[in-house]
Amino acid sequence: MKIDKSWYIKPKGIKEELCAGGVALCNKKGAILVALTHENNYPNFVLPKGHIERGENAEQAAIREIKEETGLTNLNLICKLGIKERLDATKKYWKKTDYFLFTTEYTENKLVEWFPVNKLPEMFWPEQKQLIEGGWNVLIFGLGVNQGGVGAAKFFAKLGANVKVTDLKTAENLKISIDQLKEFKNITYTLGEHKIEDIDWANLIIKNPAVKPGNKYLLSAKDKKKTIETDMGIFFKFVKPQQVIGVTGTKGKSTTASLIYEALKISHPGGVILAGNIGKSVLETLEFINPETWVVLEISSFQTEGLMVSSKYAVITNIYPDHLNYHPDMTSYIDAKKTIAKYQSGEDFLFLNKEDPILNSPGFIKDLKAKIIFYSVANLPKTFKPTLPGNHNLSNNAGALAVCRQLGIEGALDAMNNFKGAQFRLETIKIWEGITIINDSAATTPDATIQALKTYPNSILIAGGMNKKLSYTKLTSAINQYAKKVYFLKGDATDQIQKNAPTYDNLEQILNGVKKEAKSRDVILFSPGATSFNLFQNEFDRGRRFNEAVEKIF
Numbered sequence: 001m002k003i004d005k006s007w008y009i010k011p012k013g014i015k016e017e018l019c020a021g022g023v024a025l026c027n028k029k030g031a032i033l034v035a036l037t038h039e040n041n042y043p044n045f046v047l048p049k050g051h052i053e054r055g056e057n058a059e060q061a062a063i064r065e066i067k068e069e070t071g072l073t074n075l076n077l078i079c080k081l082g083i084k085e086r087l088d089a090t091k092k093y094w095k096k097t098d099y100f101l102f103t104t105e106y107t108e109n110k111l112v113e114w115f116p117v118n119k120l121p122e123m124f125w126p127e128q129k130q131l132i133e134g135g136w137n138v139l140i141f142g143l144g145v146n147q148g149g150v151g152a153a154k155f156f157a158k159l160g161a162n163v164k165v166t167d168l169k170t171a172e173n174l175k176i177s178i179d180q181l182k183e184f185k186n187i188t189y190t191l192g193e194h195k196i197e198d199i200d201w202a203n204l205i206i207k208n209p210a211v212k213p214g215n216k217y218l219l220s221a222k223d224k225k226k227t228i229e230t231d232m233g234i235f236f237k238f239v240k241p242q243q244v245i246g247v248t249g250t251k252g253k254s255t256t257a258s259l260i261y262e263a264l265k266i267s268h269p270g271g272v273i274l275a276g277n278i279g280k281s282v283l284e285t286l287e288f289i290n291p292e293t294w295v296v297l298e299i300s301s302f303q304t305e306g307l308m309v310s311s312k313y314a315v316i317t318n319i320y321p322d323h324l325n326y327h328p329d330m331t332s333y334i335d336a337k338k339t340i341a342k343y344q345s346g347e348d349f350l351f352l353n354k355e356d357p358i359l360n361s362p363g364f365i366k367d368l369k370a371k372i373i374f375y376s377v378a379n380l381p382k383t384f385k386p387t388l389p390g391n392h393n394l395s396n397n398a399g400a401l402a403v404c405r406q407l408g409i410e411g412a413l414d415a416m417n418n419f420k421g422a423q424f425r426l427e428t429i430k431i432w433e434g435i436t437i438i439n440d441s442a443a444t445t446p447d448a449t450i451q452a453l454k455t456y457p458n459s460i461l462i463a464g465g466m467n468k469k470l471s472y473t474k475l476t477s478a479i480n481q482y483a484k485k486v487y488f489l490k491g492d493a494t495d496q497i498q499k500n501a502p503t504y505d506n507l508e509q510i511l512n513g514v515k516k517e518a519k520s521r522d523v524i525l526f527s528p529g530a531t532s533f534n535l536f537q538n539e540f541d542r543g544r545r546f547n548e549a550v551e552k553i554f
Helices: 060-072 083-093 128-133 148-158 175-181 194-200 217-225 233-238 255-267 282-288 329-342 391-407 412-416 446-455 473-482 492-497 507-517 539-553
Strands: 019-026 030-035 043-046 101-106 111-115 139-142 162-167 187-193 204-207 227-229 244-248 272-276 294-298 312-318 349-354 371-375 429-432 434-437 459-463 482-489 525-527
Touching: 030 101, 043 128, 128 539, 139 148, 139 282, 148 162, 148 175, 148 233, 148 282, 162 194, 194 217, 204 217, 217 227, 217 329, 227 233, 227 473, 233 282, 233 434, 244 329, 255 272, 255 294, 255 312, 255 391, 255 412, 312 391, 349 391, 371 391, 391 412, 391 446, 434 539, 446 459, 459 473, 459 492, 459 507, 473 482, 473 492, 482 507, 507 539
Parallel strands: 139 162, 139 204, 162 187, 204 227, 244 294, 244 312, 272 294, 312 349, 349 371, 434 525, 459 482, 459 525
Antiparallel strands: 019 030, 030 043, 101 111, 429 434
């Protein structure tokens, strides 16, 4: 038995502009069973008020109505398809039918084929049709070595677009990224420079988050009315803000996001994805996300630039001076962090660290529309025994717990304690002859290293690198107070910490010196408090290479 095609008609009682092409499934009397809408460019099920019985969601109600009308007894969920399947189906059926709806024809026991209808639902952003039909030119502006550019290039290449990658770095500098794109014949490169003709060629420009505001080529693109996006912006065209928990902050965002992820992982049957500022593009996670999936999204200040949407749940852990070599001043940096809540409504939730003076100021929360929930370490149960070291991690646990309580997650603290720590964040990588070796390569600011020193006082510190226009006065004092001895990597930040100090440009050399100094029960703390672009690709590369050096020396 099949559902009659005539049942797919324009809906009555639901505003047509809310529906994907005005398509709805109605019963024989014309009553709407289910309408497919595209709120925020994402398909949703909407039923008229009163059609959903207690305890049902829209999909379940639609199935019940269809069963009652048709007598079918074994139906699968309507449109129960992930993003990858919808994209694949779009490409497969685009030229085989004039219009189609992303739903299915049913038999009693199984799904069969896609069901053509007489109205095309605009499920994706307007350029989708050109991407599918070919000839759409996508320029990846900045490939980099942090995986974001690689993920964006892969995403659009798989869609069949003509992809061009441009970066000021040379092919030799970008080899690690280019090697991951070798399989794609529809990707070309302009490396070692940018060209205006590439801007003119492009229909869509994907800006790498590391490209600074005010870039002359992007300003030219804006003047020429080119569409400029980021991978994060594209991500939110596929994923509903209602299923996203966004986490940002100067410090603690990775740990807080991971703690929330651990709690959701054991409590949410629809699945959960950890994405964002974790070393790969958010676009690479899309194929694993469906309408029931929660997404815990770590967002850096770079990734908020140009973002015109906010997640339903947003967390800001703290704000300290950082990235002032990218943002023109501290005000701009604060505004970038605040973007995570800028587009929230009164039905959304913003979690702020009550112990942070910037977040707790009237000027910061002014004009924010979300329901604000302040959290602090005092909110943790007195019986809570954290597994993560350091007082700063108590604050991260408190932030994650506040979100979990709002979501009604039971046993959240037990689940969070399963998390042993984020990579390169006060990570114990080896204990050798009673000596503990800690990798805190993600500490790229002086404040982060100060926290590390307070967590492991009297440690042998390895620090230094390149400055981000930050002050190192407090770190110098903290080193004098807490460090047993300090070894420095080469860089201008090192010069600010201690002038004329001996420096190293090789981790193995440093560790050979440290090994001679260290005794049983000592802690070797690798917490640079600076960036590393003079010696390493990024803090993750630095962390990996530190681990490799440790294995060689210890």
